Amino acid sequence: MEPVAVFPLAEVLVPHEPIAADQVVSGAPTSGAATVTALDGLGVEIGVWEMSAGTATDVEADEAFVLLAGRAVIELEDGAKFEIKPGDLVRLAAGTKTVWHVSEPLRKVYVIKA
Template identity: 65%
Template sequence: MEPVAVYHLTDVTVGHEPSHPDEVVAGEPTTGAVTVTTLDGLGVEVGVWEMSTGAVRDVEAEEAFLVLSGRATIETDSSTTTVKQGDLVRLAAGTKTVWTVTEPIRKLYVTGM
């Protein structure tokens, strides 16, 4: 591996697929993700994830992410949080969420593999 690696996130293309019908809450959302790099020996994956407008339910992995573009609300049993470009967010593993995307969202995520 090179001592310095630069990843141009604006050049990362993310293919989308329809969300699983059991997860869809509203609309016809699509999602996609691409692994950009891994941190060898640490078990860490860094990638780009996108979702079109609509709403889906999920059970989260331990993750931190930076919203690169778009807007969404993340609803849990105890709160509703709006996220937008520039927000750094941490999700706890096992959290049940409903993502409602009002502007197609693109995030850089960091999670365990």
């Protein structure tokens, strides 16, 4: 591995696919992810994820991310809501059931155990 690696995240292309119909609550959201790098020996993946405007359900993995662009509200099963905006660092616990209400297309850099 190189001693220093720079990843121009603004240039990472993320191919989108429609979100599964059984997860869509409203709209016609799409999403996609692109792995950027991994931390060898730790089983950690770092990448870019995007979601278009719309509302969809998900079951989360153990993850931390920084929102680079867009706006959304993450809603939990108990009704708790978290507004997220660019620059926010968000931590998600594995198994958490969420509803993503995306008002402006999201782009985040994520760190996840692969």
